[in-house]
Amino acid sequence: MSSPLAPGWLDELDLHVGPPDASMGTRALDPDRWFLVDDQWDAQRAEAARLLASERDEVLVSADDPAVGAVVAELDDVVRTWLGRSRGSVPPVVTDQRDPPRGLADTRLLVADDLCLLLPGEGGWRLAAGCVCFPSYWRPRDRIGGPLDGVHAVVPGYPGALAGRVDGFLGRLRPGQGVWRRNWLVHDVADLHLPTWVDDVDRPTPVPEGRWLRSERQTLVRLPTVEAVVFTIRTQQVPMAVLGSRPDVARGLAAAIRGWSPEQRAYKGAAIDDALLRWLSAQAG
Numbered sequence: 001m002s003s004p005l006a007p008g009w010l011d012e013l014d015l016h017v018g019p020p021d022a023s024m025g026t027r028a029l030d031p032d033r034w035f036l037v038d039d040q041w042d043a044q045r046a047e048a049a050r051l052l053a054s055e056r057d058e059v060l061v062s063a064d065d066p067a068v069g070a071v072v073a074e075l076d077d078v079v080r081t082w083l084g085r086s087r088g089s090v091p092p093v094v095t096d097q098r099d100p101p102r103g104l105a106d107t108r109l110l111v112a113d114d115l116c117l118l119l120p121g122e123g124g125w126r127l128a129a130g131c132v133c134f135p136s137y138w139r140p141r142d143r144i145g146g147p148l149d150g151v152h153a154v155v156p157g158y159p160g161a162l163a164g165r166v167d168g169f170l171g172r173l174r175p176g177q178g179v180w181r182r183n184w185l186v187h188d189v190a191d192l193h194l195p196t197w198v199d200d201v202d203r204p205t206p207v208p209e210g211r212w213l214r215s216e217r218q219t220l221v222r223l224p225t226v227e228a229v230v231f232t233i234r235t236q237q238v239p240m241a242v243l244g245s246r247p248d249v250a251r252g253l254a255a256a257i258r259g260w261s262p263e264q265r266a267y268k269g270a271a272i273d274d275a276l277l278r279w280l281s282a283q284a285g
Contacts, residue, residue, distance in 0.1 A: 006242040012182045015252030017259040029178035029219055035111050044112040048133040052105050062101045062129040063145040071117050071228040072103040079107050104131050116231040123147045124167040134192040134235040170229050178221035185214045188271040207279040208240035243283050251284035
């Protein structure tokens with residue numbers, strides 16, 4: 001049986017050897033590529049709509065802050081303008097933007113990306129609102145309203161110097177300016193919506209059949225007039241077996257994993273184990 005086709009985004013993965021979270025790794029964003037319209041665009045939007053109907057309190061959060069309403073309204077306008085330019089038509093606005101959570105949910109349904117709104121404050125930039133339908137083992141409601149160093153406190157290498165660099169970087173973004181980065185993860189379930197660990201999986205799962213290579217294409221864009229940054233997260237994943245046709249990527253993943261500390265490897269989850277490392281090394285040749 002032939003391997004599934006390898007997607008083009010594999011070439012965008014950061015496969016440096018060393019601590020996985022030692023730098024932001026951002027690149028300048030082409031405004032025309034803020035959102036990626038691909039073969040999963042409609043399916044992921046439909047799944048987001050289902051989750052907003054069935055898990056609304058889980059995926060949609062907003063701080064009790066009067067500034068959020070204006071930010072949500074501007075984000076909706078900017079997203080609709082982008083879609084009108086790139087897609088040719090956009091559904092009419094039907095939401096009263098004085099209801100920020102509902103407005104953010106409606107904006108989220110226009111795209112395949114999760115949306116988080118970051119606002120500055122005395123303690124640094126903080127998560128002020130979010131519609132996160134496809135989290136990877138974190139709950140938006142646990143982090144709403146908190147500063148980014150608290151949001152990322154469990155990330156090895158983030159607290160301290162990197163946290164300060166991130167806050168400074170966000171403050172220097174100019175209106176309309178954006179950057180992007182791409183991370184990678186390995187999961188042993190194919191679900192997109194994973195706020196918590198899945199307990200009913202018989203672990204360890206087989207390699208490659210029970211593993212998925214998951215990636216988040218993340219962008220940070222400063223909104224044009226309000227003092228806020230929108231953080232978008234586009235989740236893409238493929239069966240691990242695709243790397244049978246990409247020995248270079250398998251080699252890079254294996255080298256990166258070997259360069260992690262025990263703490264970093266533990267943070268990345270049980271799906272990254274010795275069985276996976278052996279399989280990746282075998283594909284690399």
